[in-house]
Amino acid sequence: MRRRGRLARESEVDPFYDMLFNMLIAFVFCFIVALIAMNPKALKAGDIPSKAEFIVNVAWPDLDPNDIDTWVQDPAGNLVWFRAREAGLMHLDRDDRGLQGDVILVDGREVVNPLNQEVVTVRGVEPGEFTVNLQYYESRNGQPVEANVSVIKVNPRAEVVFYGAVPLARKGDEATAVRFSVLPDGSVANVNTLAKPLVTTPP
Structure with missing residues (x-):
């Protein structure tokens, strides 16, 4: 019991x-x-770098058909651009060519991605000067283009290093958006817009 x-x-x-x-x-x-x-x-492995110290963002008006290219040089002289999308600690996430490649078919209908944007990530602290240039690579309407450029320091917290507009009048034009120096502790100094040509390969 x-x-x-x-x-x-x-x-x-x-x-x-x-x-x-x-x-x-x-x-x-x-x-x-x-x-x-x-x-x-x-x-998602490979979607984005596992670590980023700086993010360079270049954007120009939505639906603008013209092709603007981003060139970034690191202190060692490495160049990242559309034909060398990885160099040193830098990585070009996407080569945006204006409207080219931005139209896809979904259920028989054309869908347009209006955004024009290129992003370069710097995945480590490399002391020395970085240079960010823009090139008006291809014009499809003959009009000038104004691009907005921002450089964001990511670690230990988000901080705007530079933000500014860069006018490009015609195909072939190159302009220095910003130059900045990274110190050994990861801080930034000597932010300026002094011209420094980077484009060495003709379009």
């Missing part, structure tokens, strides 16, 4: 432990889903 009572008592407790265990599993699942929702790109 006493044994039956003990078994009955243990069977009454079991559902409670089952419920606690199920709640724990649900909590862990929700936590993982929340992490994925907050940072989906970080889970």
